[in-house]
Amino acid sequence: MQMKIVVIGANAAGAKAASKAKRVNADVDVMLIDRGSFISYGACGIPYYVSDTVTDIRELMSTPVGVIRDANFFKKVKGVTVRPQTEVIRIDRHAKLLYLRDSLTEEQATVAYDRLVLATGSSPVVPAIDNVSLPNIVTVKSIEDAHLLKQAAITGFNACIIGGGLIGLEMAEALRQRGMKVTIIEMQEQLLPGVLDREMAFLVEKQLRVQGVTVMTGCRVTGFSGKAIVEKVHIGEHEFPANLVILATGVTPAVELARVAGITLGTTGAIAVDERLRTSDPSIFACGDCCETTHLITGRQVHIPLGSTANKQGRVAGINVAGGDASFCGVIGTSILRVFSLNAGKTGLTETEARANGFDVETVLSPAHDKAHFFPGAKPIVIKLVAERMTGRVLGVQAVGEGVVDKRLDAAAVAITFHATVDQLSQIDFAYAPPYSAAMDNLIVAADIMKNKRDGQGRGISPEEVKRKLDANEEIILLDVRSPGEHLEAGIEGATLIPLGMLRERFNELPRDKEIIAFCKVSLRGYEAQKMLDGAGFTNTKYLDGGLLAWPYGLRAAYTI
């Protein structure tokens, strides 16, 4: 008897699992069931379709050579039978039967399986607030959503995005590009919570404001109102006009089928699987957004739905369900987004996450050009490196800037996966030529700064701590060691100017009984100033982590002479 494999859900994970199962074992019969009419599409591409960056929605459903991945394609090319527009209403694990309903005809049917793969994905969270079902309140998930968003994105109209995470920010850019007035409302006190620490998220927020996006953090939407369609967003007593509302407050794993069938769910609420992606039922595997996985740094179970993970897991589930042997070990929480001209992302743990998981950490903020500074098109990026204080192990890297950040995140992702220390990271033989990086890549500079801190050579102080001291009127000397020209142009209110090149001659102008915090544009000169002052016997010296480029607060305006 031919083994019958059924896969529920025909997007990234499911489509991959089905195709892979058939490739691995040509003798099996593979059926792919999906409730939607569009299968195997790239939901990650929706913001780019809405913004007209991608003009034809079919591009999201095509192979790289332009063949639509429809039922016919899966039949002819992959040898997989697809049943689209078919809802699985129940799994009878005892009888190994699926109860189906055709979404168009409402006809019911059953399908038997020997082995089953659950790739049911995730659903956008729809918060339970007043009038949330009004028309023009939209999630960002399906091809139908994409069409609706594209139609509703009208120049001059108001869009309100609920949720300042990755999808919220991608949609903010898309809708601005379509000429809408855009407001982002985020419940937490910062954008991109869980992706960036606060001072890094501020850099992104600055950019959004520059691009004309209104950002409201620490605000909770309490309801919507409108006649035929949504017209207003309510935050307690206040109301804001909105012709289009995007719900981007996260997703939840689609586990109802599994739950009802008695398959074990994990602590995150997603389906629990072992390394081979087998569920609590040995005949049933799960992959993609519906299941949880292991965070390789904390060892905890996490639910971080991503297309990249779904594809990796689909391959593993496909091999195993067809009788092979493969494993998926886990993730380290890497994520990235492009928002206007900024690239921003992280890999591993943020400082907040690391501390919440009990790590004693040291951090570094390191702004620098992404290429040799003399190379045209070189742009700054700010790296935040988080390491375990005792061991120097790299726990996380965040990066934000107009320059290239994805490459630094990818290299760091490998380093973190292999438990690299900052010492090891600082000596990686990265690819160097002026169009690609400075002779010392940004990651190496950040690692070296961390080494200086851990050796006691460098004593950085975070922008947040300096801001706190300034706001509390503590008696500190904020020492600007840039050139007079740079100092005139912009700076931090209340700073004292002594250019680095004159510092050795002007030590006597500085009091020996006060805390001195030196800074420059990126705090390389700031660090050198701290070292000079140390050498001259000053005992309470620091430099501002990341200098002005990583300073997330307001700067004073230019002095006029």
Next chain:
Amino acid sequence: MQMKIVVIGANAAGAKAASKAKRVNADVDVMLIDRGSFISYGACGIPYYVSDTVTDIRELMSTPVGVIRDANFFKKVKGVTVRPQTEVIRIDRHAKLLYLRDSLTEEQATVAYDRLVLATGSSPVVPAIDNVSLPNIVTVKSIEDAHLLKQAAITGFNACIIGGGLIGLEMAEALRQRGMKVTIIEMQEQLLPGVLDREMAFLVEKQLRVQGVTVMTGCRVTGFSGKAIVEKVHIGEHEFPANLVILATGVTPAVELARVAGITLGTTGAIAVDERLRTSDPSIFACGDCCETTHLITGRQVHIPLGSTANKQGRVAGINVAGGDASFCGVIGTSILRVFSLNAGKTGLTETEARANGFDVETVLSPAHDKAHFFPGAKPIVIKLVAERMTGRVLGVQAVGEGVVDKRLDAAAVAITFHATVDQLSQIDFAYAPPYSAAMDNLIVAADIMKNKRDGQGRGISPEEVKRKLDANEEIILLDVRSPGEHLEAGIEGATLIPLGMLRERFNELPRDKEIIAFCKVSLRGYEAQKMLDGAGFTNTKYLDGGLLAWPYGLRAAYTI
């Protein structure tokens, strides 16, 4: 008594060592001696200065905020005394004395040291051939070279570049951009020997030809001729016009001072150092282009002079000479170049290098877009992955293409450093969003293909082997499984077309007694075809590694209907 540290050579390694020594230990006296008048410049930037990409030569000698790194800068900012235009003519290790000569006045002097750092760099190889000292025969090393090159790069004139390595190719682009007719003459049978395997180098060669560069491989220059300046390059009986000749046949470590002083040289001819960069004399350290280092994969000593390595080593030497403790472990031979619109480079071992070092290897050629294929600006790159057959350990990655290659090389560099297997590489949590990569990054796809090969699922055959079979008129079926449209447009001469979607229905058109080699654009469909044929009982099936995109030989022209 204040410890006296002297550093010889004020470029990347030496300047870094001197500055770092002073920062680490403010009590030491640091002197930096250089025979040139320009110090601390970025020689890697010279091709970009010649091409006018960098307009002001001073940018190569400046800090990122535009301060010239001259003697005054080192004095004021770094606390380091510089003696430029000063030749060290002898090291008396017994007396710890340096004998100096002022290059301008010819005056001699001595300087005592407690500890010495040799950062004497490397010199371009000047081959001993007839009339090599004629004017307008230039190396690419010093600021003086840069000025001369900029003047001699005259539109419409002939430039002949001797050596098809990294600098040769960078100069080819620079001189083409200045409107010169450019010929590259390389002794070996391929460009970029030691950087790329032959089929990957062919991809670069194709691009150079497209850009109007004449490429002559397997040719040895035997002499030059000309009256006032060079006019002709001779290759045996043949002669070629040349108004400018670039000698780019490699560099040799500048070790004369060390050798005469009795300091041990290594097997490569460069100065031997331990991990702390100490030479055979415990008071003398060496760093940068003048010393050799360990190749972390082969364990052998190598001399691979690079600005990135020089900076890392300068830091280590600076710490150690000032009484601290740091190590430099070695390199893995990463290099990269941009040449016209192509990016090309490698990390770890090429297939050739791996075999020469006794590794039994498996290889993969994997072409794919560098971003989500639907994202505007996505461009192809070809990755070649080299792994140890038995263990699956990643030994090397090469990448060539118009898309982003540096990021893949950097991530691979970390993976190789940590002895990653292809299994581990295939599950790295890389940063995914459509502007940065496909859901499965190019490295993951390459690793998965390697896994398929190692599992016996995929049987790839290299382009070179297929070409050999074709040239030998072996009885093979070269099966093009692309669409009829793609097939018409271009292809490999003699291929049979059966589009993948029709293959299941047309098995009977294929003979079961012949070797069938399937291919498509990138060989994903080629691999699927091999799997389908396997499933149908064909026993001698393969796919062409890398498909048409990685096919380095000529393609047949479009069929006209």
